[in-house]
Amino acid sequence: MTVPFVRDLVNTKRTPSVPHRNPLLEQEELGPKRKSFDTDGFAHELTFSCYRRQRFFDEAWIRDVFLDCLRVARKRHRFLVWAYVVMPEHVHLLVAPQRCNVRGILRSIKQPTSQRVIAQLKRARSPLLHRMESRARRGNSPYSFWQVGGGYDRNLFSSKAIWAAIEYIHQNPVRRGLVDQAEDWPWSSCRSYWELPSSEMEGDRCDVWMP
Numbered sequence: 001m002t003v004p005f006v007r008d009l010v011n012t013k014r015t016p017s018v019p020h021r022n023p024l025l026e027q028e029e030l031g032p033k034r035k036s037f038d039t040d041g042f043a044h045e046l047t048f049s050c051y052r053r054q055r056f057f058d059e060a061w062i063r064d065v066f067l068d069c070l071r072v073a074r075k076r077h078r079f080l081v082w083a084y085v086v087m088p089e090h091v092h093l094l095v096a097p098q099r100c101n102v103r104g105i106l107r108s109i110k111q112p113t114s115q116r117v118i119a120q121l122k123r124a125r126s127p128l129l130h131r132m133e134s135r136a137r138r139g140n141s142p143y144s145f146w147q148v149g150g151g152y153d154r155n156l157f158s159s160k161a162i163w164a165a166i167e168y169i170h171q172n173p174v175r176r177g178l179v180d181q182a183e184d185w186p187w188s189s190c191r192s193y194w195e196l197p198s199s200e201m202e203g204d205r206c207d208v209w210m211p
Helices: 023-029 060-077 102-124 127-132 159-170
Strands: 043-049 079-086 090-097 152-156
Touching (some): 043 159, 060 079, 060 102, 079 159, 102 127, 152 159
Antiparallel strands (some): 043 090
């Protein structure tokens, strides 16, 4: 599936992301400026964190719940997941929607993840549930799985920015010292770019020209 907004950038030959950082690229394309427009025609780089940046994703079953919700949302909203990484306390996604509905996409990922995790913790009477208690929480549940707020959302306007974001996302576990090579982190789309088997969710390999 090719999304309309990259029609002129697409190459039939797919090239794996290079497993080396480019600090200048990162500084230029992934700097502090936030450019986000909820309109058709752009890929979106998304970041969102666990409540108070706690390491909820250290639990393997919670990672599995999140990835299952991501699969369901991808199918429902028909967007491509060009890159993802699940870190201990946050998630990075690079998505390419056919029709822009970033709020709907995020809601379809985050809400069921939170509901399923909290429900399971309640059934198990897990002490982890107490770490999700939120005094500021309104509504039926006093618990928060996700950090309050929409997180980080940035439009990507060029192939250079797209590939810089893919590289940045895949290198997160390496920068944190969790693995030596990006492809060694199972909860990432990196292995999809090297056509390596993955026991977790496969990403959609980006077919935009690499600059």
